[in-house]
Amino acid sequence: MCSANRVHPRAEEENGMSRQYDVEAVRKEFPAAERMTYLDSGFQAPLARPVKAAIDLFLREGLETAGPKSVWLERVEQTRVKVARFLGVSADEIAFTKNTSESMNIAANALPLRAGDNVLMVHGDHPNNAYAFLNLQRKGIEVRFVPMTEIVDAASFRPHIDAHTRAISMSHVTFHAGHRFDIEGIGRLCAEMNLHFVVDVMQAIGIVPIDARAIGATFVGSGSHKGLLVPQGLGLLYWNSEHAELEPAYLAAAGLAEIPADLVARPDQLAPAPSARRFELGNFNLPAIHALGAALDMIQQIGVENIQNHCFDLGDHLIAGLDALDIRLVGPRDRRHRAPHIYVIALPAADWLGYFEENGVRVSPERDGIRVSFGMFNTLGDVDRLVDLISRRVKTSSRAA
Structure with a gap:
């Protein structure tokens, strides 16, 4: 990885950086993540520079x-x-x-x-x-x-x-x-x-x-x-x-x-x-x-455990944002029983998928809603952007009602 010398496992969270490693350095290896809010690694990961x-x-x-x-x-x-x-x-x-x-x-x-x-x-x-x-x-x-x-x-x-x-x-x-x-x-x-x-x-x-x-x-x-x-x-x-x-x-x-x-x-x-x-x-x-x-x-350079813990942190942040909006998470919430990186939001895909696409957010439709799946390159800012988009539409719908 070209920015390997900037990856520091367990770095303190600061300015949106992961507590596990320098996610901003890792993110630079994924050009797609710089061009959109990519929350769909459970479907397919974007190409990384070293892989290419x-x-x-x-x-x-x-x-x-x-x-x-x-x-x-x-x-x-x-x-x-x-x-x-x-x-x-x-x-x-x-x-x-x-x-x-x-x-x-x-x-x-x-x-x-x-x-x-x-x-x-x-x-x-x-x-x-x-x-x-x-x-x-x-x-x-x-x-x-x-x-x-x-x-x-x-x-x-x-x-x-x-x-x-x-x-x-x-x-x-x-x-x-x-x-x-x-x-x-x-x-x-x-x-x-x-x-x-x-x-x-x-x-x-x-x-x-x-x-x-x-x-x-x-x-x-x-x-x-x-x-x-x-x-x-x-x-x-x-x-x-x-x-x-x-x-x-x-x-x-x-x-x-x-x-x-x-x-x-x-x-x-x-x-x-x-x-x-x-x-x-x-x-x-x-x-x-x-x-x-x-x-x-x-x-291996980043460490699978570091990636897992970073995704858990992102998931905790997502769950807190959804709770604040009173929107249900499909599936387990407890870290012992949930995957660190896959979360399904109880929003009907038919109504929401196009909205996310129009706003540059890549997610997947799933059986019970919208699936958000994190990768090693995702940040708290990605989660905030998703939650903000949901909040704005929910508020608009409430005013219209």
Whole structure:
């Protein structure tokens, strides 16, 4: 990050600066945040200068040298190591995929599920996590949905487990109201009951510290275009290598333990790679992996905990502003149960989205209102601008009534 020497974790709040780091220095790395009030990182993060520089380097090398493929593949492995370190696991347990949905489908089809087995999920969780398992109904697998409540923990699932339950699959953070579930407690329940555990961390990764080993999951999947700051088209999959019996439902040369030197397929050489490479299907999204390496460097330099705490501070400020206007927050308010960066305001999207767009504020429509999602570059001033716009319109409407 070009302004790295100006980033000071835990700096005192002053003139709108974060108490966690020099957010104004970080903000300069995101040109879009200088041009609009960008409160939509839960949909897609704006491009950061270091991330763009990594993509530019890849494109320049391709343009000028037709691609130093061996160098590019070496960088893939360097980024794999960074991802593993970021999640607290071994590089051999990380695979690159296309997106979260592909990661969830790989996991669902790798689990040893048979007709009559059931999988537990949370009702209203991300649809593409659910569809990965609902698609297995054609093989006789039952999917059971546990109610979505403000707190989802081991106690939420325990009454629904029976002799045929084989797995629990869920998100760490919900996309639609910012619930943050107790995945470590649920992971302990899965270990106790000998269940596989699949976790979608797409809305958490890069904002919430994640220790994949501590979660106790069999698989952890994610994309990279939100908290990891990379353009769409790259996913990640952690596979707990203690489950060496789990294999992909497909096969490609890239996933073999021994790739034939002459690239002639042989029926007697089908053993999968001993690493998570068994789940990869060949050519990588090279520019995105280059970008991810740069993004992880940027995030690590600031510190995920600092980013999380900064977003919590922004959220507290937003909640106070909404309370002053007597406007309801959808979803949990307590820091223990809410995501630091996702907040849904109970304002009808059909009536409010255009108003925010007209005033240069980027947010998302959600099931129950307007979703505000913070990034590392957002400031208290961004929150104040949003609250001020809401206040002005509410007052105008009150006078008109």
